Amino acid sequence: MKKSSLLLLLFAFSWTITSQNTIKVPKGYTNDIGQMISMLDNLKSRVERNVTNLDQDGTDFLLDENANSPGAIIYHLAATEAYYQVYTFEGRGFNKEEAEKWDTALNLGEKARQEFKGKPLSFYLDLYDEVREKTKKLLKTKDDKWFKEMNGNMTNHWAWFHVMEHQANHMGQLALITKRIK
Numbered sequence: 001m002k003k004s005s006l007l008l009l010l011f012a013f014s015w016t017i018t019s020q021n022t023i024k025v026p027k028g029y030t031n032d033i034g035q036m037i038s039m040l041d042n043l044k045s046r047v048e049r050n051v052t053n054l055d056q057d058g059t060d061f062l063l064d065e066n067a068n069s070p071g072a073i074i075y076h077l078a079a080t081e082a083y084y085q086v087y088t089f090e091g092r093g094f095n096k097e098e099a100e101k102w103d104t105a106l107n108l109g110e111k112a113r114q115e116f117k118g119k120p121l122s123f124y125l126d127l128y129d130e131v132r133e134k135t136k137k138l139l140k141t142k143d144d145k146w147f148k149e150m151n152g153n154m155t156n157h158w159a160w161f162h163v164m165e166h167q168a169n170h171m172g173q174l175a176l177i178t179k180r181i182k
Contacts, residue, residue, distance in 0.1 A: 032144040036160050037136060043167045044132060047077065050174040051121060058181045059124070060117040068108045070177055072116040073170050074124035078131040079105035084163050085131070088156045089138050 025034030051059075051070050059071040068076070079102040086092055094102060104111050139160075147157040154162075 028140050030144045032147050032157065033139050033142060036157070036164065037139060040132070040135070040160075040164055040167070043164060043171060044128065047074070047167060047171045047174060048125060050171065050178050054121050054178065054181070056118070056120065058178070059119070059121045061177065061181050062113065063177055063180055067177070068112060069116060070174055071119060071121065071124045072105065072108060072112045073174055074128055075105040075116055076108055077167055077170055078128045080166055081131045081135055081163050084159050085135060085138060088151055088159050091151065
């Protein structure tokens with residue numbers, strides 16, 4: 001009994017050392033925007049941890065006929081973030097060229113189940129990385145006053161909060177799916 005308690009204590013201690021237990025503002029960002037970046041990046045790393053060991057079958061895995069694959073979900077996360085980039089920084093939705101690239105991933109469903117298969121996990125993760133780097137570059141040009149400004153029926157801060165909560169939702173979905181892959 002003492003041995004298992006000691007192992008549990010060591011595990012808990014090592015987990016707290018390796019996990020992010022604080023929200024730190026990255027250099028070059030204002031406070032509120034930097035906190036959002038810290039949280040977005042933390043969620044992104046947790047999403048990636050859920051899928052990191054997937055092979056092609058796992059990347060394309062469908063839990064049932066109405067589900068979306070892990071690859072499609074990651075594409076969806078990138079598409080949602082790309083949408084909020086143009087919405088918050090340019091005050092618009094996708095133009096025709098952007099819609100061609102992102103709409104299937106944004107909406108998912110049957111078309112996505114057909115289109116998003118046979119691509120390696122790295123395809124989706126690289127796309128997610130590219131979108132995040134652009135988000136960080138764009139947010140670095142803004143300040144907390146901009147973050148509080150209304151943009152349509154929401155503030156810019158709320159828009160990016162929504163991106164974050166959206167990622168958290170799909171992180172849970174990916175955790176469920178990857179535990180079902182045999």
